Amino acid sequence: MKDTIVAIATAFQEGAISIIRLSGDQALLIADSLFSKDLMHAKSHTITYGYIKDPLTQELVDEVLVSVFLAPKTFTRENIVEIHCHGGTFITKKVLRLCLANGARLAEKGEFTRRAFLNGRIDLTQAEAIHDMIMAQNDVHTKMAMQGIKGSVRRLLEPLIQDVLDIIANIEVNIDYPEYDDVVQLTNTMILPTAKQWVEKIDAILQQAESGKVLKEGIKTAIVGKPNVGKSSLLNALLEEEKAIVSDVEGTTRDLVEGSIVLHGITLHLIDTAGIRDTEDKVEKIGIQRSRKAIEEAQLVIVVLDGSKHLDEQDEELLALAKEKTHLIVYNKADLVQKKRDGISVCAKHGEIDGLMQALQELYASHKLVVDTPLLANERQIALILRAKKAMQQAIEAMHQGFELDLVEIDIQDAYMSLKEILGEAHREDLLDTLFTNFCLGK
Numbered sequence: 001m002k003d004t005i006v007a008i009a010t011a012f013q014e015g016a017i018s019i020i021r022l023s024g025d026q027a028l029l030i031a032d033s034l035f036s037k038d039l040m041h042a043k044s045h046t047i048t049y050g051y052i053k054d055p056l057t058q059e060l061v062d063e064v065l066v067s068v069f070l071a072p073k074t075f076t077r078e079n080i081v082e083i084h085c086h087g088g089t090f091i092t093k094k095v096l097r098l099c100l101a102n103g104a105r106l107a108e109k110g111e112f113t114r115r116a117f118l119n120g121r122i123d124l125t126q127a128e129a130i131h132d133m134i135m136a137q138n139d140v141h142t143k144m145a146m147q148g149i150k151g152s153v154r155r156l157l158e159p160l161i162q163d164v165l166d167i168i169a170n171i172e173v174n175i176d177y178p179e180y181d182d183v184v185q186l187t188n189t190m191i192l193p194t195a196k197q198w199v200e201k202i203d204a205i206l207q208q209a210e211s212g213k214v215l216k217e218g219i220k221t222a223i224v225g226k227p228n229v230g231k232s233s234l235l236n237a238l239l240e241e242e243k244a245i246v247s248d249v250e251g252t253t254r255d256l257v258e259g260s261i262v263l264h265g266i267t268l269h270l271i272d273t274a275g276i277r278d279t280e281d282k283v284e285k286i287g288i289q290r291s292r293k294a295i296e297e298a299q300l301v302i303v304v305l306d307g308s309k310h311l312d313e314q315d316e317e318l319l320a321l322a323k324e325k326t327h328l329i330v331y332n333k334a335d336l337v338q339k340k341r342d343g344i345s346v347c348a349k350h351g352e353i354d355g356l357m358q359a360l361q362e363l364y365a366s367h368k369l370v371v372d373t374p375l376l377a378n379e380r381q382i383a384l385i386l387r388a389k390k391a392m393q394q395a396i397e398a399m400h401q402g403f404e405l406d407l408v409e410i411d412i413q414d415a416y417m418s419l420k421e422i423l424g425e426a427h428r429e430d431l432l433d434t435l436f437t438n439f440c441l442g443k
Contacts, residue, residue: 124424
């Protein structure tokens with residue numbers, strides 16, 4: 001933390017400009033030693049035009065703009081200098097080497113954001129949201145990341161943290177001043193109801209988090225059916241490309257064929273599976289085994305049936321496999337049917353899949369409502385809030401069994417610490433190392 005760090009903050013490739021970022025106590029001094037003008041008296045949040053020069057030879061290296069940001073009103077709460085040079089890879093590396101040669105250290109992955117966190121500029125959930133913004137692939141992802149950057153998770157958790165503190169305060173008063181209140185009455189009228197309400201609030205947050213997870217990660221979607229019912233044609237129609245081989249020969253698809261589509265902000269990770277049937281073909285058998293596994297792991301199963309034929313035992317078996325999952329039943333080959341069947345009818349061969357698209361949109365419409373809602377953003381945050389819930393449930397059970405309040409408080413303290421760990425206000429170094437190494441060097 002005492003070193004002045006430097007890194008290339010832009011993509012390392014040829015372009016119009018590159019930005020080399022310095023942060024630390026010596027950032028201004030190092031940049032000043034390389035610059036053709038005085039930076040030591042530059043005002044904060046200003047840009048100065050000039051040249052980068054080699055201090056040893058005084059040779060001009062590049063024509064640049066230098067931005068100066070003085071602590072504490074910076075991203076890291078340290079002095080930050082950004083050198084905007086021409087975007088060639090050679091000249092970018094040369095400017096970086098000059099910074100390193102004159103006292104800076106090459107930043108580790110995510111070290112700028114880590115310093116922002118350790119210096120109190122952002123909490124851990126905001127750091128994670130910054131990474132989410134960098135990795136965002138659509139408008140939904142960016143909106144969710146922006147919520148996190150603005151501190152939505154902190155606003156979500158602070159009332160819960162305060163509720164736990166109130167419970168702990170009531171217990172502490174009773175422990176320190178046992179004559180202050182009747183223990184049984186205090187437990188039944190104040191602590192126990194508050195704890196139960198707290199768990200209900202956690203459940204509501206977890207339900208919304210599940211919707212956020214769907215929006216962020218997408219939905220594993222398995223397309224299943226007997227051979228030659230049009231699964232591959234349906235995959236191609238959804239993807240609007242010839243991804244899978246289509247043939248009249250049964251058993252053409254022997255392995256899993258995958259692709260992804262974004263439907264009104266929801267990403268569907270589609271898997272076209274091998275047709276499930278009895279077969280002696282060893283290769284096809286392997287494909288069918290993988291199909292069954294894909295159904296088990298899928299969050300959504302699209303069961304494709306031949307709409308021109310009556311259901312048989314194999315169709316019934318497929319419907320039974322999908323019954324425990326969120327699923328849609330699609331009748332394909334609508335062009336061969338005289339009378340339209342109830343349910344979702346499509347003609348995948350001709351790309352007529354509007355009924356399926358509408359059903360998918362309706363199925364996940366509720367998830368899109370949470371985009372502008374404060375949400376837990378990842379598995380780390382969800383795991384910790386689940387741990388907090390479990391600790392509070394243990395405390396409730398202990399109260400029901402008549403345990404002493406000082407013993408009950410241990411579990412409540414665990415719930416409190418789990419919430420604080422989400423924000424990074426109680427953290428382990430190994431966790432921080434893992435989290436920030438996901439960032440790029442200049443971030």
